[in-house]
Amino acid sequence: MALFIGVDIGGTKVLATAVSSTGRVVRTAVRSTPGRRVESRLVEDALTEAVQEVAGIRRPAAIGIAAAGFVDAQGERVRFAPHLPWQDEGVRARLAERWSAPVVLDNDANCAARAELTYGAVSGAQDALVITLGTGIGGAVVLDGAVHRGYNGMAGEFGHMQVVPGGRDCECGGTGCWEQYCSGNALVRFVRDQGVSDLSGPQVTEAALAGDETALAAFASVGEWLGVGAANLVAAFDPEIVVIGGGLSAAGDLLLEPARDAMRDSLVGAAHRTVPPVVRAALGPEAGAIGAADLARQRFRTVGTRARARRRAARGTGQRR
Amino acid sequence: MALFIGVDIGGTKVLATAVSSTGRVVRTAVRSTPGRRVESRLVEDALTEAVQEVAGIRRPAAIGIAAAGFVDAQGERVRFAPHLPWQDEGVRARLAERWSAPVVLDNDANCAARAELTYGAVSGAQDALVITLGTGIGGAVVLDGAVHRGYNGMAGEFGHMQVVPGGRDCECGGTGCWEQYCSGNALVRFVRDQGVSDLSGPQVTEAALAGDETALAAFASVGEWLGVGAANLVAAFDPEIVVIGGGLSAAGDLLLEPARDAMRDSLVGAAHRTVPPVVRAALGPEAGAIGAADLARQRFRTVGTRARARRRAARGTGQRR
The missing domain is CATH 3.30.420.40 (ATPase, nucleotide binding domain)
Structure with a gap:
């Protein structure tokens, strides 16, 4: 089973979770958010520690980040975050490089809504x-x-x-x-x-x-x-x-x-x-992290499906005229 | 060329238009709205007269109605209209029967937005x-x-x-x-x-x-x-x-x-x-009627396309596995 991790980063704490395909949180790790007036690297260190603790010896298939701030339409940058040091920074690509893993990024409220949509009240x-x-x-x-x-x-x-x-x-x-x-x-x-x-x-x-x-x-x-x-x-x-x-x-x-x-x-x-x-x-305070993991899962579990579609196409079946 | 008619019915007047495929109003007819405290039939008579004047000797392919009121999600009923006698009435089917023609119905502001989307500022x-x-x-x-x-x-x-x-x-x-x-x-x-x-x-x-x-x-x-x-x-x-x-x-x-x-x-x-x-x-006071005609056109110009799709399906081509 592939490991999908969701991390919720707010003004006070970082919550990392491993989430099952049914939306169940199977493991968590918590760190304090180092604050707003620090180097971005310190916040990213805290994120990294929390992710590592949740992953243990396993390699995550993908990691989703739910950030308390404005995230751009492409899901690449945190434009502005009142409680975090990130100010218009390309957070997604930087963390993907640091972690050598696929990373997706969205606003925390959007992630919580996604969790409610997939597993909860919506x-x-x-x-x-x-x-x-x-x-x-x-x-x-x-x-x-x-x-x-x-x-x-x-x-x-x-x-x-x-x-x-x-x-x-x-x-x-x-x-x-x-x-x-x-x-x-x-x-x-x-x-x-x-x-x-x-x-x-x-x-x-x-x-x-x-x-x-x-x-x-x-x-x-x-x-x-x-x-x-x-x-x-x-x-x-x-x-x-x-x-x-x-x-x-x-x-x-x-x-x-x-x-x-x-x-x-x-x-x-x-x-x-x-x-x-x-x-x-329905989901309580872990909704943001659950939604971030779900975003990662939806985005990156399709790789296998796409590969199958390519193979099928190469065999000349299933194509539209 | 098929004839598509859009009619905007507000609290004071009925505006019927014949609208080209580029959104140009090629013909109009206006009637007074008989009022709120009259029989629904009188309002529908005014609509009928305006539509007949615009159609002339031609038979409309479809007619769209933009109504100043709440229209249900199915586009069948006017649920409530502060300036019209229609109160939760199945206006679309009734007019389609009376006119022996396909009729579509939506709220006037939605129709105006549709016109701006197809031909105007949006x-x-x-x-x-x-x-x-x-x-x-x-x-x-x-x-x-x-x-x-x-x-x-x-x-x-x-x-x-x-x-x-x-x-x-x-x-x-x-x-x-x-x-x-x-x-x-x-x-x-x-x-x-x-x-x-x-x-x-x-x-x-x-x-x-x-x-x-x-x-x-x-x-x-x-x-x-x-x-x-x-x-x-x-x-x-x-x-x-x-x-x-x-x-x-x-x-x-x-x-x-x-x-x-x-x-x-x-x-x-x-x-x-x-x-x-x-x-x-971009479109001015005729936007509602133009959008109603566009709604009718989009809904009913596809008939030919669907018939072609059915014929193709019957020949056993173009089907998905």
């Missing part, structure tokens, strides 16, 4: 929106059963759609961006504004699941904003299903029920259409 | 957004060189994306919808709020083109909202080009320059991507 659907709520908002668009990457490879940047004119300042330089109202950061801010300080997003989630009133109110607010923003996206794309992933989705219906209510209230023509179900992602 | 692009500014906002999404209709056939309903929480009331029942700030109605409202009453959208456009300060300010405001909303859609879809059609596009750069400025200011990662050009639609 499975069987043709058109879907995948909204990933972590510190900020990641997103991906599934169209005709594939992740739609867009002209620059930047489709699905939902977090920076403006929902409040002149609203809260955003790190992107804009104001009133959706992720300022609907994200882990928004959750933490809500609780802090109620006088409860020093809670992380996961702690707020835990408190909400334990029934804490303030934490529940925070999820009601974030959930409502999720529904309003999702309604905007549904008006534009008209998908079959909306999938919510990321850390906040651990709160389940505490997040999703207010989102469903707000989406139904806000969605144009709700009485004349099938309103898409809003469901929780 | 020609050659794979992914585009087409935003049509008339009384309200119509829209369409072009993906991989085709109009993306969505799960319910309702993709592209951009006008009812919320851009101002708790903002202006909208006819759809929502508040703060984009078309309340960016449309012919918004233009008229802006001018009226400045104390100039009783001007129509086209009159405001005319005044702006003549240099009137208030009308220019109205276009600056509507154009800025156009850019902010377009930036949201570009963040989500990452298209190659943004095309602006409809009556307001007659103002050209008076509308498009403020839109381009606002889009560039508001778009995430503008420094790391190709910002899509915002251009005026």
